[in-house]
Amino acid sequence: MGPRIEMRGIHKVYPDGTVALRGVDFRLGPGEIVGLLGENGAGKTTLMKILSGLLQPTRGEIRIDGRPVRFRNPADALRAGIGMVHQIFTLVPPYTALENIILGQEGSNLWLVKDRARDQVQRLLEEVGLSIPLDTPMELLPIGVQQRVEIAKVLYRGTQTLILDEPTSALTPLEVDELFRFLRRLKEGGRSIVFITHKLREVLEISDRIVVLRNGRVTGEISTREATPELLAEWMVGRAVVPRVSRSPHPPGEPVLIVRDLEVIGDLGLPAVKGVSFEVRAGEIFGIAGVEGNGQSELAQALGGLRPIHRGEILLDGKPLPALTPIEAYRRGIAHIPEDRLRFGMALNFEVAENSILSRQWEPTFLRGWGRLDWPRILAFTAALLQRFQVIAPGVRAPARSLSGGNQQKLVVGRELAKEPRLILAVHPTRGLDVASTAYIRELLVQMRDAGKAVLLISADLDEVLELSDRIAVMYEGKFLGVGPVEAFTREEIGLMMGGIVPQGRAV
Amino acid sequence: MRRARPLLESLVAVGIGLIAGGALMLPFRYHPLKAYQALFQGAFGTPHDVMETLAFATPLMLTAVTFAVGVRAGLFNIGAEGQMYIGAIGAVFAASLLPLPPGLHILVATLVAMICGALWSLVPALLKIWRGVHEVISTIMFNWIAFHLATYLAIYYLAEPGRAERTRPALPTARYPILAEGSTLTAVIFVAILFCLAVYFLLWGTRMGYEMRLVGENPEAARYAGVQIGQALLWSFLIGGMAAGLAGASQIIGRPPAWSLYATLGNVATLGFDGIGVALVGRNHPLGGILAAILFGALQHGGRFMEYHAGVVSELVRAVNGLIVITLAIPELWTLVRRRLTL
Numbered sequence: 001m002g003p004r005i006e007m008r009g010i011h012k013v014y015p016d017g018t019v020a021l022r023g024v025d026f027r028l029g030p031g032e033i034v035g036l037l038g039e040n041g042a043g044k045t046t047l048m049k050i051l052s053g054l055l056q057p058t059r060g061e062i063r064i065d066g067r068p069v070r071f072r073n074p075a076d077a078l079r080a081g082i083g084m085v086h087q088i089f090t091l092v093p094p095y096t097a098l099e100n101i102i103l104g105q106e107g108s109n110l111w112l113v114k115d116r117a118r119d120q121v122q123r124l125l126e127e128v129g130l131s132i133p134l135d136t137p138m139e140l141l142p143i144g145v146q147q148r149v150e151i152a153k154v155l156y157r158g159t160q161t162l163i164l165d166e167p168t169s170a171l172t173p174l175e176v177d178e179l180f181r182f183l184r185r186l187k188e189g190g191r192s193i194v195f196i197t198h199k200l201r202e203v204l205e206i207s208d209r210i211v212v213l214r215n216g217r218v219t220g221e222i223s224t225r226e227a228t229p230e231l232l233a234e235w236m237v238g239r240a241v242v243p244r245v246s247r248s249p250h251p252p253g254e255p256v257l258i259v260r261d262l263e264v265i266g267d268l269g270l271p272a273v274k275g276v277s278f279e280v281r282a283g284e285i286f287g288i289a290g291v292e293g294n295g296q297s298e299l300a301q302a303l304g305g306l307r308p309i310h311r312g313e314i315l316l317d318g319k320p321l322p323a324l325t326p327i328e329a330y331r332r333g334i335a336h337i338p339e340d341r342l343r344f345g346m347a348l349n350f351e352v353a354e355n356s357i358l359s360r361q362w363e364p365t366f367l368r369g370w371g372r373l374d375w376p377r378i379l380a381f382t383a384a385l386l387q388r389f390q391v392i393a394p395g396v397r398a399p400a401r402s403l404s405g406g407n408q409q410k411l412v413v414g415r416e417l418a419k420e421p422r423l424i425l426a427v428h429p430t431r432g433l434d435v436a437s438t439a440y441i442r443e444l445l446v447q448m449r450d451a452g453k454a455v456l457l458i459s460a461d462l463d464e465v466l467e468l469s470d471r472i473a474v475m476y477e478g479k480f481l482g483v484g485p486v487e488a489f490t491r492e493e494i495g496l497m498m499g500g501i502v503p504q505g506r507a508v
Numbered sequence: 509m510r511r512a513r514p515l516l517e518s519l520v521a522v523g524i525g526l527i528a529g530g531a532l533m534l535p536f537r538y539h540p541l542k543a544y545q546a547l548f549q550g551a552f553g554t555p556h557d558v559m560e561t562l563a564f565a566t567p568l569m570l571t572a573v574t575f576a577v578g579v580r581a582g583l584f585n586i587g588a589e590g591q592m593y594i595g596a597i598g599a600v601f602a603a604s605l606l607p608l609p610p611g612l613h614i615l616v617a618t619l620v621a622m623i624c625g626a627l628w629s630l631v632p633a634l635l636k637i638w639r640g641v642h643e644v645i646s647t648i649m650f651n652w653i654a655f656h657l658a659t660y661l662a663i664y665y666l667a668e669p670g671r672a673e674r675t676r677p678a679l680p681t682a683r684y685p686i687l688a689e690g691s692t693l694t695a696v697i698f699v700a701i702l703f704c705l706a707v708y709f710l711l712w713g714t715r716m717g718y719e720m721r722l723v724g725e726n727p728e729a730a731r732y733a734g735v736q737i738g739q740a741l742l743w744s745f746l747i748g749g750m751a752a753g754l755a756g757a758s759q760i761i762g763r764p765p766a767w768s769l770y771a772t773l774g775n776v777a778t779l780g781f782d783g784i785g786v787a788l789v790g791r792n793h794p795l796g797g798i799l800a801a802i803l804f805g806a807l808q809h810g811g812r813f814m815e816y817h818a819g820v821v822s823e824l825v826r827a828v829n830g831l832i833v834i835t836l837a838i839p840e841l842w843t844l845v846r847r848r849l850t851l
Contacts, residue, residue, distance in 0.1 A: 304732075305734075306731060306732060325734055326731070326732055326733065326734040327734035330734070336732070338732055343726075343728050343729070344728050344729055344731075344732040345729065345732065346726075346729060347722055347725035347726040347729050348725075348726075349725050350721075350722070350725060354718065358722070358729065358732075358733050359732060359733040359734060361715050361718050361719065361722075361733060362715060362734065367715060370714070371714045371715045371716055372713055372714050372715075373713055373714060373715060373718060375713075
């Protein structure tokens with residue numbers, strides 16, 4: 001039997017020039033579960049968004065049962081029997097499960113057809129073996145059940161090919177087991193499933209075949225029976241040797257930051273950081289690698305005073321920190337290069353000068369009596385900042401919007417480094433930047449290290465972590481799977497840990 | 509240069525609005541140029557007309573501030589109408605019932621009105637900050653509550669004996685001086701302009717204004733910068749409420765000949781809503797609002813002349829005015845909509 005779905009030579013270039021896919025072939029047979037494995041930005045989600053009609057490929061073709069097709073939107077794909085369950089749910093919280101499932105299919109009036117639809121939905125749920133309380137509002141249901149509703153919604157539209165994007169990221173282990181049982185049953189019923197994940201153990205457990213993506217290319221494809229975690233990890237992270245940035249060889253000093261048994265609650269109300277302990281010394285860069293969404297953001301936000309600490313403690317220079325606010329964190333010597341400058345780090349419609357004091361606007365240095373801003377001083381400060389950190393801007397009073405992405409980030413990084421901090425919290429500091437800005441910012445971080453600052457680098461870019469760090473940790477599902485000097489790990493071992501598997505002979 | 513761009517855009521919009529209005533007049537066989545000449549001369553032709561135009565503009569620049577200061581903090585505060593009613597009632601109370609010496613009486617009546625307006629904005633503000641209740645809903649509700657409360661108080665407690673259609677007039681000691689014989693423009697316009705200037709300075713010259721604007725531009729960045737978001741929102745509401753309260757006072761103790769509040773609220777009604785349009789035309793800038801308010805005042809006062817000098821029927825005058833206002837509001841409305849869409 002030939003494949004049900006075949007994607008050939010798929011290229012995708014986003015309008016902003018980012019190349020997401022560079023010629024990917026992908027096929028899927030009936031009754032098959034394919035695991036699509038890769039790091040952040042490998043192109044997994046993009047590829048599947050193309051298959052489900054959400055994105056158009058720049059080049060390449062899709063065939064279904066041998067016939068070429070072109071999906072203009074998700075409705076087209078659904079008509080062809082392909083449906084995707086996204087990482088972020090698309091449910092209406094006050095509506096019941098039943099209403100959510102039939103929403104958009106109900107014709108003119110949701111409430112008129114509800115009873116008719118109920119039987120159909122019941123039958124479908126029995127057929128596939130899902131149990132959902134149909135009359136409970138979504139907002140009262142746990143995440144695992146919400147996900148079932150999300151899946152039922154897609155199946156109700158007659159889907160034969162189900163795409164699941166990181167479906168286990170918010171689930172408890174028990175819910176994961178249930179999900180897997182359910183997926184096997186779907187498969188036995190003849191449906192095909194694409195399972196997007198970065199978790200090695202899961203993909204080995206549930207799939208029949210595994211396709212690994214890296215940097216927009218397929219780096220490996222293997223039947224699951226023959227796959228080993230080591231092989232997959234290598235495909236996932238590559239084996240390139242990263243050149244180390246030159247740095248002054250000096251022994252690190254005293255610990256500046258000590259974190260003990262830290263637990264932080266995420267946006268879904270579940271623990272996102274589950275008891276991590278580490279220290280960052282003066283004059284070292286401590287890098288945290290890992291696939292995004294494993295608790296790194298929450299950890300950084302907790303250290304930056306943006307998220308409360310649930311349990312554990314944070315010591316700075318040996319003194320325990322109280323409940324932190326962003327201002328308190330700064331006062332105690334923490335500079336925070338936030339993970340997303342556009343979301344947290346700046347206001348695009350604010351002037352460059354206004355952005356250069358963002359998070360310092362309360363400081364007496366920049367104020368005169370009665371809470372007035374000391375504009376002459378702010379403008380002088382900005383001019384000096386632009387010069388010191390090589391930020392190219394039309395002027396100190398130009399809107400930040402008029403700067404290139406690289407210069408915006410240099411402005412944010414410069415602003416934080418100018419705080420003369422003890423500890424620098426750098427989260428994805430070079431994401432999406434051009435080569436020159438990336439190199440410059442990395443150089444700055446090493447300079448800070450050489451100057452005796454403690455640097456905590458959190459990055460989803462493994463190369464960056466390996467290039468800059470003195471010591472590293474790999475974060476997975478809210479925990480550290482390995483901590484040690486960067487030389488102590490092979491790239492393959494790190495890849496394994498990013499996928500959730502601790503290499504043989506390594507205890508945490 | 510850069511700062512001049514919104515002004516330039518608005519001027520272009522004025523031109524387009526006038527042309528559109530003219531196009532509307534043509535099929536009805538009116539002469540647009542003649543009509544506009546009448547409009548312009550009516551609004552600015554004599555010193556007396558200029559003053560009338562400014563008298564119309566005075567409350568509008570204030571209610572525009574209410575909306576603008578909200579937008580700057582990311583709010584869609586349309587509660588100026590209600591806050592202005594309550595401010596007006598406060599002004600009536602203080603101006604007609606409190607026996608105070610001249611000078612002090614004006615001051616007290618003005619402050620009472622501003623405080624009343626601010627208090628009326630407090631509940632929507634706290635609902636927003638504590639419970640996340642959307643300010644559009646709560647301020648609309650509070651506008652209606654204010655309408656009925658003000659009507660009730662005006663009829664049952666503050667009515668002028670023997671003249672139930674209006675409240676007791678402000679005592680002479682509480683009245684702002686009239687600027688010229690026969691004019692309805694009083695010194696309250698200086699207070700209004702001063703207030704707009706103060707809000708302008710607050711927004712761009714102080715930490716508090718910086719934080720308010722940051723909350724409006726990017727609430728997450730504001731949190732990152734350590735801004736107390738609730739506090740910033742509260743101030744935005746309260747300053748807006750003070751502006752609206754002052755607008756209410758300006759019609760009671762700063763606008764002859766009534767010096768009182770009509771029981772129908774007829775001499776203040778819709779000034780708050782008009783402020784939204786004024787703010788949009790003024791690009792949500794307190795100083796832009798002053799210019800826009802003068803334009804609105806000119807359309808209102810000069811529009812009458814379009815009617816009896818160029819013979820344009822009053823409905824069409826209003827349609828033309830509306831068309832001009834809509835065109836003017838488009839640039840700012842567009843930025844607001846775009847911001848909603850991209851976030």
